[in-house]
Amino acid sequence: MTTIDGLWYLTDTADQCAERAYHGLQEAHDEFLEFERSRRVSRERFRTLAERIRDCGAPYGAHTVVYRPAGELLLVRHEGVDMWVLPGGEIDPGEDFRGAAERELSEEAGIEADYKGLAMVTRVEISCEDYSTWGVLPVFAAEARETDPDALDVSDPDGEISTARWFDTLPEDTRDRAEIEQWREHALAV
Numbered sequence: 001m002t003t004i005d006g007l008w009y010l011t012d013t014a015d016q017c018a019e020r021a022y023h024g025l026q027e028a029h030d031e032f033l034e035f036e037r038s039r040r041v042s043r044e045r046f047r048t049l050a051e052r053i054r055d056c057g058a059p060y061g062a063h064t065v066v067y068r069p070a071g072e073l074l075l076v077r078h079e080g081v082d083m084w085v086l087p088g089g090e091i092d093p094g095e096d097f098r099g100a101a102e103r104e105l106s107e108e109a110g111i112e113a114d115y116k117g118l119a120m121v122t123r124v125e126i127s128c129e130d131y132s133t134w135g136v137l138p139v140f141a142a143e144a145r146e147t148d149p150d151a152l153d154v155s156d157p158d159g160e161i162s163t164a165r166w167f168d169t170l171p172e173d174t175r176d177r178a179e180i181e182q183w184r185e186h187a188l189a190v
Contacts, residue, residue: 011133014053018135021057025138029118033186035179038125046128053135056091059126062101063088063139065119065180071188072166074144075174076108080160084174086139097138109164110153113142119183141187
């Protein structure tokens with residue numbers, strides 16, 4: 001079946017890239033939690049997300065769950081969605097998932113961390129009208145090198161992130177709160 005705007009072809013190529021990205025993550029990392037999420041979006045947003053998936057396998061980039069030895073987690077305030085989120089974002093051309101996660105952490109919180117592997121992967125199903133595709137959302141685990149709360153420095157070039165903060169208890173308005181808490185219980189035994 002063909003369409004004038006080529007969405008069928010785009011979804012096929014996006015699906016293939018997502019499959020390669022997922023299998024690459026599986027091969028490179030031994031243990032991580034897996035989740036699934038579905039999003040129904042507008043036709044314009046669907047095209048944007050499908051193009052991102054086609055280009056790198058991930059509709060929303062790569063992220064990091066950063067922790068301190070006592071178990072506090074780092075979150076950043078994303079003004080576009082008006083929620084606390086894990087630091088992370090889009091993947092630049094030529095960047096791998098971990099490289100993107102590290103760059104985004106530096107931009108959004110201004111700290112360095114020792115990466116410990118892949119924490120979780122969410123399979124994100126995207127749909128619009130009769131079209132659907134999927135991509136991966138990789139989240140890496142990292143222990144902060146700097147633990148001074150005053151050392152956090154937001155220099156987000158997109159202007160979406162307004163502040164960064166450490167939390168013992170995650171705020172109610174934390175995106176993906178249940179998954180993050182599940183990871184913390186599993187990985188940190190807090």
